[in-house]
Amino acid sequence: MTIRYVSTRGAAPSLDFEQVLLTGLAADGGLYVPDQLPEFSLEQIRSWRELDYPSLALEILQPFVEGSIPREDLKTILADTYRDFRHSAVAPLQQLDTNQWVLELFHGPTLAFKDFALQLLGRLLDYMLERRQQKIVIMGATSGDTGSAAIEGCRRCKNIDIFILHPHDAVSDVQRRQMTTVAGDNIHNIALQGNFDDCQAMVKSSFVAPDFLPDGRSLVAVNSINWARIMAQIVYYFYSALALGGPDRPVNFSVPTGNFGDIFAGYLARQMGLPIDRLVIATNRNDVLHQVLETGTYRRLPLEKSLSPSMDITVSSNFERLMFDMYHRDGSVIAQLMDTFASGEIELDASAMAEARGLFASHRVSDALTCQTIARVWSDCGYLLDPHSAIGVAAAGACALGDGNPMVTLATAHPAKFPDAISAAGVLSSPELPAHLADLFEREERYTVLENQLSTVQTFMAEHCSA
Numbered sequence: 001m002t003i004r005y006v007s008t009r010g011a012a013p014s015l016d017f018e019q020v021l022l023t024g025l026a027a028d029g030g031l032y033v034p035d036q037l038p039e040f041s042l043e044q045i046r047s048w049r050e051l052d053y054p055s056l057a058l059e060i061l062q063p064f065v066e067g068s069i070p071r072e073d074l075k076t077i078l079a080d081t082y083r084d085f086r087h088s089a090v091a092p093l094q095q096l097d098t099n100q101w102v103l104e105l106f107h108g109p110t111l112a113f114k115d116f117a118l119q120l121l122g123r124l125l126d127y128m129l130e131r132r133q134q135k136i137v138i139m140g141a142t143s144g145d146t147g148s149a150a151i152e153g154c155r156r157c158k159n160i161d162i163f164i165l166h167p168h169d170a171v172s173d174v175q176r177r178q179m180t181t182v183a184g185d186n187i188h189n190i191a192l193q194g195n196f197d198d199c200q201a202m203v204k205s206s207f208v209a210p211d212f213l214p215d216g217r218s219l220v221a222v223n224s225i226n227w228a229r230i231m232a233q234i235v236y237y238f239y240s241a242l243a244l245g246g247p248d249r250p251v252n253f254s255v256p257t258g259n260f261g262d263i264f265a266g267y268l269a270r271q272m273g274l275p276i277d278r279l280v281i282a283t284n285r286n287d288v289l290h291q292v293l294e295t296g297t298y299r300r301l302p303l304e305k306s307l308s309p310s311m312d313i314t315v316s317s318n319f320e321r322l323m324f325d326m327y328h329r330d331g332s333v334i335a336q337l338m339d340t341f342a343s344g345e346i347e348l349d350a351s352a353m354a355e356a357r358g359l360f361a362s363h364r365v366s367d368a369l370t371c372q373t374i375a376r377v378w379s380d381c382g383y384l385l386d387p388h389s390a391i392g393v394a395a396a397g398a399c400a401l402g403d404g405n406p407m408v409t410l411a412t413a414h415p416a417k418f419p420d421a422i423s424a425a426g427v428l429s430s431p432e433l434p435a436h437l438a439d440l441f442e443r444e445e446r447y448t449v450l451e452n453q454l455s456t457v458q459t460f461m462a463e464h465c466s467a
């Protein structure tokens with residue numbers, strides 16, 4: 001089975017894995033998705049119970065890269081990717097209650113779930129660029145975590161200039177320093193005088209018209225618009241379900257959600273054969289996705305700052321990937337809908353929404369409930385949640401699915417990244433950064449504040465690309 005990748009808007013050329021890795025948005029403004037998914041039988045999934053994380057990743061990811069990366073090379077890349085995670089299980093589960101678990105996804109170098117995909121993406125890029133002897137420019141938008149994970153994943157890559165846009169004064173101090181203290185002439189942090197949606201919109205516009213770059217250099221995405229990001233995140237759904245009796249026992253997941261990438265990976269795991277009953281979309285006050293599920297109306301809302309800054313997002317890129325499936329993969333319909341959405345709101349098809357509600361549940365969690373959840377779990381279980389993971393735990397409880405399945409909340413970041421939220425929750429114990437980041441606040445920062453204008457950002461990038 002050789003998978004090709006097609007645009008959700010139906011008007012861009014299909015690509016193979018190597019090409020899809022080395023791009024971002026499709027030329028028609030859509031997002032790339034596989035033209036077919038690998039499907040695994042229960043027997044096959046059951047046979048993976050004893051595999052460690054990189055070996056499981058190899059089984060799940062190999063069909064997606066078939067034709068672009070030989071199995072032995074992928075095996076080496078995956079072993080290298082997850083070797084330095086700070087927990088031997090890579091993605092360990094912690095039990096909070098009889099039927100409640102958290103899946104700790106913060107044992108990678110930058111303490112957030114983004115490391116799972118971006119440590120791999122950096123290595124895949126290095127592998128491909130070395131083979132092609134090509135130079136590329138990476139452009140990414142971050143609300144706090146993607147930026148440092150991308151820089152960490154790609155900083156050793158030759159042939160790359162990396163530009164990361166974060167909203168000025170809207171990420172935590174730890175998050176900003178994790179990006180801005182990494183030395184390297186090819187690493188450029190831009191603090192944009194706007195919000196995350198502005199940063200992401202600039203990235204998307206740049207992919208549609210990348211001719212501002214010098215020497216015809218290619219632009220590559222590190223955000224979840226890049227298919228390879230989503231692909232890598234599928235693995236931990238299988239890994240955690242297998243640890244809890246899957247595939248012979250269905251599992252539910254509660255996923256702190258912003259750009260809809262992480263939960264979309266869970267949806268794909270289900271499509272590929274993993275018995276998942278429900279996926280809970282857990283949002284903060286930026287609740288566009290919760291509203292879509294409740295009302296069927298998808299509308300843009302003003303972005304508000306919250307205690308969970310990484311989820312301060314109102315235009316969720318990957319929701320378009322789900323819509324593509326909801327509308328029977330008709331790219332022309334999606335192109336029309338997204339065109340209307342760009343300037344207003346859209347009503348989603350009622351029968352498609354009914355189907356979506358059978359699979360997804362949703363809940364919006366206020367800052368107050370986020371704090372209460374951090375405090376409650378700390379006092380009941382002695383376990384410290386970061387504010388994003390707390391939203392997942394709170395939503396899991398509020399949705400009360402009552403089906404007796406294990407509920408796994410994705411713990412997407414380490415609490416030490418958000419000391420202000422921990423203290424707002426009234427928890428006195430201050431979480432410590434791991435040893436490799438212990439001197440983070442003594443390191444020198446480097447970043448450039450730019451006005452919220454596309455031409456300003458693109459000119460900066462063109463001037464700062466290496467020769």
Ligand SMILES: Cc1ncc(COP(=O)(O)O)c(C=O)c1O
Nearest residue numbers: 145257258259260261262310412
């Ligand atoms: C800590 C944390 N939790 C949750 C999310 C939301 O994930 P997604 O954007 O894939 O929905 C993000 C950002 O993406 C994040 O950084």
Ligand SMILES: N[C@@H](CCOP(=O)(O)O)C(=O)O
Nearest residue numbers: 142143144145146223224310
């Ligand atoms: N929460 C993210 C926002 C970008 O999302 P991505 O998954 O599309 O990279 C962040 O922390 O930067």
